[in-house]
Amino acid sequence: MAIFDMSDTDKAVFLQIQNSKKPDQIISVIMSDSDAHFETRGLKGFFDLDEIWIERNEFLVSMEEYAMLLSFLLETMSAAQDLNLPYSYMEDFEHKGQRYSLIGRDGHRVLKKKGQL
Known part of the structure; x- marks a missing residue:
């Protein structure tokens, strides 16, 4: 049984x-070539639940932090x-001293860092 659909050729698995x-619950983080997000x-x-989108540059700069948060x-x-x-989902929350927003948009949630606590 496939966990995700890879029929979209412009998307590639970046992280699981x-x-x-x-251990049978695995989510993938997909890099979208066309939309500049993961x-x-x-x-x-x-x-x-809605899938989560993270702006590409923000994810790449803080990859380990976002991986731990998604976990x-x-x-x-x-x-x-x-x-x-x-x-x-909570629209505003804190995890390990960092504030985040998780706002619904067009059938998904956009995850962004906010100010430090």
């Missing part, structure tokens, strides 16, 4: 993030699902 508690693949399939989000989504609790 695995849930440490459920986007997740797998959140819709696992949790019926955290994946694991919290999974934990909520295990407990039969609803999960919804």
Whole structure:
């Protein structure tokens, strides 16, 4: 069973993030050539949630930080699902002393850094 659809020829898998508690849950971070962003693949399939987009330059400058943040989000989504609790994105949140926004736009969520705490 495929985790993501690679029928789009202008997109390539850049990174995969695995849930440490459920190794079968893997999301991919896809690099889009046409839209200057990275986007997740797998959140819709696992949790019926919007995929997350990150501006390309912002992701490349802070790749490790964004990978850890996406891993955290994946694991919290999974934990909520295990407990039969609803999960919804917060538009503004903090993780490890950094503030972020996660705003809905055209069927996806745009993740951006805000000011330091």
